[in-house]
Amino acid sequence: MAGPRPVVPVPVPGVDPTATRAVPEATVVRLAVYLRVLCALAEAGTPTVSSEELATASGVGSAKLRKDLSFLGSNGTRGVGYDVPRLVARLEATLGLDRGHQVVLVGAGNLGHALAGYDGFSRRGFALAALFDKDHALVGEQVGGTAVRHLDELDAVCAELDIAIGVVATPAEAAQDVCDRLVAAGVRCILNFAPVVLQVPDGVDVRKVDLAVEMQVLSFHMARRAAETIGDGAHELDPAAGPGVRVPVTENGPVVVP
Numbered sequence: 001m002a003g004p005r006p007v008v009p010v011p012v013p014g015v016d017p018t019a020t021r022a023v024p025e026a027t028v029v030r031l032a033v034y035l036r037v038l039c040a041l042a043e044a045g046t047p048t049v050s051s052e053e054l055a056t057a058s059g060v061g062s063a064k065l066r067k068d069l070s071f072l073g074s075n076g077t078r079g080v081g082y083d084v085p086r087l088v089a090r091l092e093a094t095l096g097l098d099r100g101h102q103v104v105l106v107g108a109g110n111l112g113h114a115l116a117g118y119d120g121f122s123r124r125g126f127a128l129a130a131l132f133d134k135d136h137a138l139v140g141e142q143v144g145g146t147a148v149r150h151l152d153e154l155d156a157v158c159a160e161l162d163i164a165i166g167v168v169a170t171p172a173e174a175a176q177d178v179c180d181r182l183v184a185a186g187v188r189c190i191l192n193f194a195p196v197v198l199q200v201p202d203g204v205d206v207r208k209v210d211l212a213v214e215m216q217v218l219s220f221h222m223a224r225r226a227a228e229t230i231g232d233g234a235h236e237l238d239p240a241a242g243p244g245v246r247v248p249v250t251e252n253g254p255v256v257v258p
């Protein structure tokens with residue numbers, strides 16, 4: 001199974017086609033966020049943006065933003081800021097979005113319908129090439145302009161089209177088998193929505209999306225903030241938290257500190 005990779009070598013566009021710099025994965029994620037903000041600015045016809053404006057709109061500090069963009073060899077002009085169209089092009093090249101990618105989606109249920117019906121992917125260079133399900137009753141249904149095909153066609157479609165990314169939107173118990181089929185069909189990037197950890201061979205990348213985990217992280221921060229606000233204020237015994245455990249009291253009642 002492929003292990004976690006802290007850094008990603010990326011080409012430095014417009015500088016030297018053979019040059020690469022090790023870019024931390026967290027930076028890669030933020031580059032995608034900057035690109036989303038910049039695309040909105042470009043659509044609004046904004047020619048330039050300061051690092052402070054771009055940082056604020058992206059939810060990061062401006063020093064971090066400048067450091068991230070320095071990986072691209074991209075420096076704004078003092079007093080003018082960054083040229084928006086040029087920075088969009090540079091980020092797209094760095095993220096490999098300038099050539100577009102073909103995507104297949106497996107699982108045409110509630111989530112599959114929502115994903116296939118979202119036009120934001122195509123606007124960002126990801127074309128939904130095919131949508132699969134094992135349920136014969138769904139085969140032929142048009143979802144977001146793409147007809148559902150039976151899973152048995154997966155190999156043939158992947159062989160015919162250059163599929164870059166396979167999206168797994170099946171129930172957890174089917175996800176590993178679907179992943180194995182995608183990998184066997186030559187797909188090297190998997191985006192997994194199912195609540196299960198997928199095993200893949202070396203050379204295959206998996207990213208997992210789990211909104212429940214994100215909400216749990218938010219819940220943790222909420223509980224932390226509430227505890228900090230209370231400080232050394234009122235505490236009371238909470239049998240639910242354990243025998244003898246005192247928890248801070250908020251205006252909404254006791255809070256269990258994680």
Ligand SMILES: NC(=O)c1ccc[n+]([C@@H]2O[C@H](COP(=O)([O-])OP(=O)(O)OC[C@H]3O[C@@H](n4cnc5c(N)ncnc54)[C@H](O)[C@@H]3O)[C@@H](O)[C@H]2O)c1
Nearest residue numbers: 107109110111133134135169170171172174194209210211
């Ligand atoms: N990551 C998240 O934040 C998030 C959010 C919502 C749902 N989910 C997960 O996404 C998955 C789908 O959720 P849903 O609500 O769309 O479920 P759903 O039951 O509506 O749809 C699942 C679809 O997968 C199909 N399917 C089942 N086995 C298959 C197989 N072997 N090959 C191909 N298709 C197969 C079913 O026929 C069905 O159409 C679940 O695992 C769910 O837990 C994740």
